[in-house]
Amino acid sequence: xxxxxxxxxxxxxxxxxxxxxxxxxxxxxxxxxxxxxxxxxxxxxxxxxxxxxxxxxxxxxxxxxxxxxxxxxxxxxxxxxxxxxxxxxxxxxxxxxxxxxxxxxxxxxxxxxxxxxxxxxxxxxxxxxxxxxxxxxxxxxxxxxxxxxxxxxxxxxxxxxxxxxxxxxxxxxxxxxxxxxxxxxxxxxxxxxxxxxxxxxxxxxxxxxxxxxxxxxxxxxxxxxxxxxx
Numbered sequence: 001x002x003x004x005x006x007x008x009x010x011x012x013x014x015x016x017x018x019x020x021x022x023x024x025x026x027x028x029x030x031x032x033x034x035x036x037x038x039x040x041x042x043x044x045x046x047x048x049x050x051x052x053x054x055x056x057x058x059x060x061x062x063x064x065x066x067x068x069x070x071x072x073x074x075x076x077x078x079x080x081x082x083x084x085x086x087x088x089x090x091x092x093x094x095x096x097x098x099x100x101x102x103x104x105x106x107x108x109x110x111x112x113x114x115x116x117x118x119x120x121x122x123x124x125x126x127x128x129x130x131x132x133x134x135x136x137x138x139x140x141x142x143x144x145x146x147x148x149x150x151x152x153x154x155x156x157x158x159x160x161x162x163x164x165x166x167x168x169x170x171x172x173x174x175x176x177x178x179x180x181x182x183x184x185x186x187x188x189x190x191x192x193x194x195x196x197x198x199x200x201x202x203x204x205x206x207x208x209x210x211x212x213x214x215x216x217x218x219x220x221x222x223x224x225x226x227x228x229x230x
Contacts, residue, residue: 009103010081011045011052014072015089020057027173034089037170041089047096050085050103070137077128084126085112090169091122092179098123098164105162111154114164117178119144122169130159 016024018034027033045052053076060068069086076084083106085099094114102112102125111130114123120142140149151161168179 008081009050009083009085009106010076010079011048011050011099012072012076012084012086013041013045013052013054013089014060014069014086015041015054015056017056017058021089025171027170027176033170037089037092040092041087041094044094044096044099045087048099048103050099051081064141066137066139066141069141070133073126073131073136074133077131082128084124084128086124086126087114088122088169090171091116091167092170093167094122101164109160110162111159112162112164113147113151113154115147115166116169117166118169118171118175119148120146120169121150122167123164124150126154130154130157132157 015021015038018031018038021034021037022031025034042054053072055068055072055075059072061071062068073084073086083103085102085106087094087099098114102114102123105112106125106127109127110125111127112123112125113121116122135153139153140146151163154161168175170176170179
């Protein structure tokens with residue numbers, strides 16, 4: 001029997017295609033936002049130099065989110081990787097440095113969680129030795145207690161859990177409104193992009209809730225330049 005060679009760390013992008021996300025989340029009138037989010041995720045992942053796998057709805061298997069996410073993680077561990085960094089495509093605040101920091105913490109034996117403002121998480125860094133398919137799949141996916149429950153779950157397994165910065169992920173139009181108050185945390189390409197979407201999302205955004213010192217950042221100073229999400 002040929003023994004699998006144990007490799008180090010791979011990144012899992014667990015994210016639907018822009019067409020599927022647009023159909024499910026119904027933010028905006030087309031796939032523009034989700035095309036940009038997928039482009040951003042791929043760019044920051046490629047910049048790490050780590051191997052990566054993108055599981056869209058075509059590669060995912062299972063009826064529930066928990067089943068599909070668990071299957072994707074198991075599939076990568078089955079390839080011989082020792083660690084996985086799992087992300088989605090819905091956090092424009094996520095940067096390459098978050099992924100590299102996670103990789104560093106994994107090398108130190110820690111489990112990593114990136115808490116999202118809505119109570120879930122935007123990133124999970126875990127070791128094959130701490131992945132138990134059935135109990136992992138049974139976590140309360142897509143509810144506001146997910147981060148706390150997942151942190152407790154891994155700590156109950158004896159893991160040391162390291163938390164990254166809290167970020168906003170985009171699951172609904174209200175998240176666009178929330179993100180508008182943290183616009184300075186985004187790189188320049190996103191500032192240009194969101195300025196172009198402002199009129200499209202104006203019915204979702206209460207201008208009175210936007211921090212006025214950041215409002216000027218939505219003004220499209222140079223609409224003709226290509227968007228870069230570096």
